[in-house]
Amino acid sequence: MSELNGKRIVVGISGGIAAYKSIELIRLLRKSHAEVRVVLTEAATHFVTPLTLQAISANPVADSLLDPQAELAMGHIELAKWADCIVIAPATADLLARLAVGIANDLLTTICLASAAPILLAPAMNQQMYRQAVVQQNLSLLQQRGLKLIGPNDGEQACGDVGAGRMSEPHEIFNHIQTALSTEQPFKGLKVTITAGPTREAIDPVRFISNHSSGKMGFALARAFAEQGAQVSLVAGPVNLATPQNVRRYDVESAQQMHDVTLSLAPQQDIVIGCAAVADYRMQTVAEQKLKKTDDSEQLVLTLVKNPDIIAAVAALSAQRPFVVGFAAETQAVLDYAAQKLQRKNLDMICANDVALQGQGFNSEHNALTVLWKGGQQQLPLSDKYSLSQKLAALIVQQYRASQS
Structure with missing residues (x-):
């Protein structure tokens, strides 16, 4: 039987072209x-019809805060209390802004303010x-308040632009709903430290050496462990990412700083x-001035150590x-180099990814x-980094527990 059997889910749809995807989600x-009740904003009715959504959900569709028939029984409060989970897909920039400042000027935002249920948001908008x-x-503020974000994804958009802003696919949102409603915490009691992002090695007061890492994979992995009950410490290089819920974050700049923090935490951890x-x-000597x-010189020679x-x-x-689990980001002979690192560094596991392939790896x-x-390997196919992190976290814990027995 499905984990969602009998769960009561409000699916909110705001006015964006991605609204058509919500039909498949329902x-x-x-x-x-699951039992599903659909709530539309006024703008959403221009993209998907209440009749279609009623047929798919097998329940009446609500789209007005001031519907006399529904409000006779305080409909917005009834739905807010009824919900085990509220998921808004798509969540437009306008809806996110209203939720961020607490405006309740339609049925959907009113239900969100009146409910104690977990709220999941699947943003969708133009990349700009x-x-x-x-x-x-607004997204950061909503996360700090405990609302959970799903995506968005990168890719081609309805307007012809390419970039971040595509709504996550229905199956991805579905997986997040399952996780949000899961009462199990299989990683409870585990202490996990994760390093994420790039490091910056100063050349002088205004320049540094770094790389293209966005930190998204490490942050997604920290979130996957924390959501399953692990006590997570995240040692993060300079990235522009919100801290996952229930994760303790340590911000660092250089490799030496990351080394010092990680080594100070490691003896108290189950998994690093x-x-x-x-x-x-890094530079042998960092210049004090720019x-x-x-x-008279065409070259600049930097001495690195x-x-x-x-x-x-x-x-x-x-x-x-x-x-100990390592990562190997390679551009050629990926598995060969990863296997060598596994042995040379005396790691327990290593995760190899080909960053030369378009659409995966750094900044994707x-x-x-x-x-x-040692003695095995497993392929985790291309998927969004959060879904991939859920599978990877489960595999790491499986191998960790096998090593303990």
Whole structure:
């Protein structure tokens, strides 16, 4: 029987072209024997019809806060109390802004304010709108208040633009709903440290050496562990990402800082995962003043020295050594290099990904991994990074518990 059997879910739809995808989401929920009530904003009625949604959900569709018949029984309060979960897909920039400041000027926003149920938001908008600072501030504020974001994805949009802002696919949203309503916490009691993002190695006061890592994979992994009950410490390089709920974050800049924080945490952890893209080298001497361009020289020579290998240092601990998982981001001979790192650094597992492939790896919303350990390997196919992280977290814990027995 489905985990969603008998669960009561309000599906809110706001006025965006992605509203058509919500029909498939409702179908998936009904197929899993969930009870579904649909709430439309006025703008949403221009994209999908109440008649269609009523047929798919097998329940009347609500679209007005001031419907005399519904409000005779305080309909908005009834729906708010009825819901085990509220999911809004698509969540437009306008709806996000109204939720962020607490405006309740239609049925959907009123239900959100009147409900204690978990609220999931699947943003969908033009890529330029999504990048606006005010939209990002609203998203961050909503996350801080406990609302959960699903996506958005990268890709081609209805307007012809390409970029972040596409609503997550119905099956991805469905998976998030299952996780939000799960009462199990299979990772409870586990202590996990994860490194994420790039490091920055200063050249002078205004320049640095870094890489293209966005930190999205490490942050998604931290969220996946935390949602399953693990106590998560996230050691993050310079990234522009909100801290996942129930995760303790340590912000660092350089590889040496990341090394120091991670090594101080490692002896108290069950699992340490090195997901960060740590710079291999740093300046031998950081210039105290900005380096100037000279007219008589066509070259600038920088003297670099090796940074400490963080994940190898954790794996080399003689006392209180945790289960150690590394990442190998490669552009060629991916599995060969990963297998060599697994052995050379004495890791328990390693996650190999080909960052040369378009649409996955650095700065992408998607990724694919081949996970190797002593005596085995498993392919995790291309998917959004959160869904991938859920599968990876389960595999890591499975191998960790096998090692303990």
